[in-house]
Amino acid sequence: MSITGTPAGVGAALTTRASCDEAAPSAPALRAARLTLARDLTLAFRKRGQLIQPLAFFALVTMLFPLAVSPELARLRAVAPGVLWVAALLASLLALEFLFRDDAYDGTLEQYALSGQSLTWLLFAKTVAHWLLTGLPLALMAPFAAMSLGVSAAAVPGIILVMIVGTIALSLIGAIGAALTLGMKRSGALLALLTLPISLPVLIYGARATELAIAGSSFIAPLELLAALAVLAVTLAPLAAAAAVRISLE
Amino acid sequence: MSTFLDMGGYAAFIWPAYLVTLGVLVLNIVWARGSLARALQAARRRLASPGEDS
Amino acid sequence: MSVNHLEAENLQLWRGDRHVLKGVAFGLGRGECLQVTGANGAGKTTLLRTLCGLMVPEEGRVLCEGRDVRADLPAFHSSLMYLGHEAPLKADLTARENLYYWIGVRRRIAMAGLDAALARVGAAAWCERLVRTLSAGQKRRVALAGLALMFAPLWLLDEPTTNLDAEGQQVVGALMAEQLARGGAIVVATHQQLPAAVHAARILELAP
């Protein structure tokens, strides 16, 4: 993304050409995406409280299991992959509500749709920002949760890697659901109903890869399948999300 | 006849399964006809009272 | 001028049971301003949103320079500026940051141009404040600064003078007059009087 940082002089030279007959020189797509990303990150750090919510939720859900199942580490270790992934899935679902909501209310999405830039690309940038703010922190926090469930420290790199790939897919798939439920008053339960069934493959491969990582064996096979899902989500989900946003603006 | 109804001891599973499926078929017919009847009724009402649109 | 810059042909649109646009048609040349009037709920906003391609009419089409805008929406969008009655501003960014991110997505801007536009709408003094601390009229002025920065051939404005004091309305008038003078076209939806500096070439009244 940094390659697009062109010297200011080029921009200035271009703006002087603006006249009434032709549209002002439009910003290149990458620059538009980078600005969108920067804007969302700036906004998120102005409202840090919202950032912590999904992480706290993740920690809480993980904590429920020792209390509900048993404090024996041996038993907890057996269910640790499932606990981690169910908690991650629910935490990322919780965070999804914030993804497009504010921008829909104040008309920013409308301006994006009318910017002449590819809406797909701008929404991809927004989803990347969302992943950096929720998915990545979840992936980095997962090892601590795992160790509290009796997982040995040797599995930490594997868990982080699998979580990173999985949360990318989850954020992108979730973006479709978040865009579809825009403009509804109470969308929480519906968002879950739409998003969870199509997120199940991520859960299946993610939990299996984590299980293998914890057992200390090779988790390449499920990780590859997980990565394939992430690639598919990167290519298709922003398209679907852009179509959904346009529908919500109609 | 009773051997047929008994279904080789599987009666408790076979007959409910068939009943449920038939029930779903019948429900589908009832729902579909009901929704068409409602839509027709609404359309007739609109025709009877000339509304603001037409 | 054989081809109008913007042309609407028999636009028909329903919202649920309501027939909102009933065959709206007009032509608008370069340097001309069309004022759309009508009571609340007559469909002024719907017409603007249909013109800019957010809503799709069930019948009819919108032409820009004689071409159906649906054929190349991105190109059409980069030649227009739509300003709804809510300014697309984030409460947790300053006025200046808001403007930078908003306009920057569409076109390259130099910081000097940004500051000049803010000064022009009288926002220089408070442009570093967070938008959540600004009044409704001040937010509107930030939106006007965005307008000043966009050299789009077509402006679609929804109630541009709401919440503005006399001085703010003068700024709107000056901006619109400038846009018309350089050959741009304006469609403005308002039930108020247009600012004195602007003369509407025609008025389209929508019946509810």
Added chain:
Amino acid sequence: MAAMRWTWFHRLASPPYLYALAARLTPWVAWPAALLIVGGLYAGLVLAPPDYQQGEGFRIIYVHVPSAWMSLMVYVTMGVAAAVGLIWRMKVAHAVAASCAPIGASFTVAALVTGSLWGKPMWGTWWEWDPRLTSELILLFLYLGFMGLRAGFDDTQRADRAGALLAVVGMVNVPIIHYSVIWWNSLHQAPSVMRFGKPTMPAAMLAPLLVLLLGFSLFFAAVLLVRVRAEILQRERAARWIGETLRA
């Protein structure tokens, strides 16, 4: 020439034409469906020989497999109609997609219940996390999501378009979900006893099944035709042809 070939498509897209066509076709589809279903069930219950392993218990196949088959076929029909509606902005295609969902959901419920009733004597439990049953359960949630999303909008047009997009996304996902469930299942247990389409299935057993599959498909078509008429009437409230059709 190309225009000539597409006229049937354009005519189908016209609500009054499709409305009249659906009304005319319904009996031609409904009666064969009824005959095939009654005949197929009789053949399945009486004529087909008992299975050498499962005895009479296998006869649940004649209601379970057609239901499961319909649950998928209806979803595919819905997804295709939704895609057509999205791409060509065709109202009647959205009417078809919206009509499909409740039918498909009801067949999915039937497949789940009959699967469970079959599972009890075969596995000894009412519910087994068998890949087919699990996929069927997920399919039910996909249907419920589609109907829930549509219900969330007041405006039919937006409900149509948002629902259609979800249906297309779902259609892309159904095979992915299905194969990942199979993959997941292969890790955790031995292949299930419920195996269909065995090449060894004797013709006397297979024939009623094929008759029922055809019968259920025609039944779906008949119900769909009736439902589509209702949906078209709702969508075309203000159109003049409705008055002409109803008075005629």
